Amino acid sequence: xxxxxxxxxxxxxxxxxxxxxxxxxxxxxxxxxxxxxxxxxxxxxxxxxxxxxxxxxxxxxxxxxxxxxxxxxxxxxxxxxxxxxxxxxxxxxxxxxxxxxxxxxxxxxxxxxxxxxxxxxxxxxxxxxxxxxxxxxxxxxxxxxxxxxxxxxxxxx
Amino acid sequence: xxxxxxxxxxxxxxxxxxxxxxxxxxxxxxxxxxxxxxxxxxxxxxxxxxxxxxxxxxxxxxxxxxxxxxxxxxxxxxxxxxxxxxxxxxxxxxxxxxxxxxxxxxxxxxxxxxxxxxxxxxxxxxxxxxxxxxxxxxxxxxxxxxxxxxxxxxxxxxxxxx
Numbered sequence: 001x002x003x004x005x006x007x008x009x010x011x012x013x014x015x016x017x018x019x020x021x022x023x024x025x026x027x028x029x030x031x032x033x034x035x036x037x038x039x040x041x042x043x044x045x046x047x048x049x050x051x052x053x054x055x056x057x058x059x060x061x062x063x064x065x066x067x068x069x070x071x072x073x074x075x076x077x078x079x080x081x082x083x084x085x086x087x088x089x090x091x092x093x094x095x096x097x098x099x100x101x102x103x104x105x106x107x108x109x110x111x112x113x114x115x116x117x118x119x120x121x122x123x124x125x126x127x128x129x130x131x132x133x134x135x136x137x138x139x140x141x142x143x144x145x146x147x148x149x150x151x152x153x154x155x156x157x
Numbered sequence: 158x159x160x161x162x163x164x165x166x167x168x169x170x171x172x173x174x175x176x177x178x179x180x181x182x183x184x185x186x187x188x189x190x191x192x193x194x195x196x197x198x199x200x201x202x203x204x205x206x207x208x209x210x211x212x213x214x215x216x217x218x219x220x221x222x223x224x225x226x227x228x229x230x231x232x233x234x235x236x237x238x239x240x241x242x243x244x245x246x247x248x249x250x251x252x253x254x255x256x257x258x259x260x261x262x263x264x265x266x267x268x269x270x271x272x273x274x275x276x277x278x279x280x281x282x283x284x285x286x287x288x289x290x291x292x293x294x295x296x297x298x299x300x301x302x303x304x305x306x307x308x309x310x311x312x313x314x315x316x317x318x319x
Contacts, residue, residue, distance in 0.1 A: 044230070126240050130238055132239070137203050138245065140244070
């Protein structure tokens with residue numbers, strides 16, 4: 001067993017875990033934050049994306065000990081209480097989901113895109129989303145939502 | 158009384174690599190009375206992606222001797238990505254059904270049926286200059302490249318490129 005301390009959604013969490021524990025297992029099984037999903041377990045689908053010190057990472061491909069001392073944001077940490085983040089609101093407004101399984105990964109991925117590129121074009125968004133897979137939506141409304149979400153975030157700033 | 162629709166697409170085929178780009182896709186669907194156009198459109202987008210995926214990418218392969226699945230993960234099984242499809246244009250036509258009080262038929266998943274025919278017809282049209290009349294799904298770059306090579310070999314029996 002080894003001790004890790006990770007700042008998750010602004011709260012410092014310390015747990016004794018097996019060294020082989022994946023970051024996503026730490027979030028889901030140890031902290032009960034089940035909004036982060038495991039789709040493929042092989043780093044292709046992007047359902048498990050969280051922000052690690054602001055950068056989108058696949059939490060199924062990273063050990064929790066690698067995040068020791070870092071700051072992690074999951075989908076649970078995006079809204080402010082009952083008020084949706086502008087990116088979440090845009091996903092809702094544009095119906096950017098069907099079953100919703102992949103949605104947390106898309107939202108977290110989109111937040112990192114907008115951090116790097118405040119005004120992404122449709123082509124920028126499509127290229128960026130190659131790390132996220134969606135079986136239901138055909139991506140059409142997700143792309144519209146991220147464009148609108150980026151604009152709303154720029155306005156809120 | 159059936160739901161029905163029409164799909165039209167424009168494809169480009171790179172003859173050197175066999176790679177297909179769907180550059181435009183338009184569909185019109187008669188779903189009877191459309192109660193929530195936002196969700197019908199959303200489902201239509203997804204079902205187009207399913208159909209285009211079947212046409213271009215998707216196939217479950219089994220080892221013929223052992224029956225073992227050879228395409229168990231996204232490493233081997235292709236599904237459409239964010240760059241597979243162009244921006245989609247989807248319209249709804251409401252021809253009310255006379256068979257029920259709400260006038261509803263069914264919506265959204267009809268696009269899955271039309272998309273493979275639409276995309277493969279476009280590919281075959283693009284390849285008719287080689288004398289190709291059919292392409293089996295999934296029309297991966299390898300399948301198309303091989304079809305072009307075979308068509309060219311048929312035209313010049315010595316196997317010399319024209």
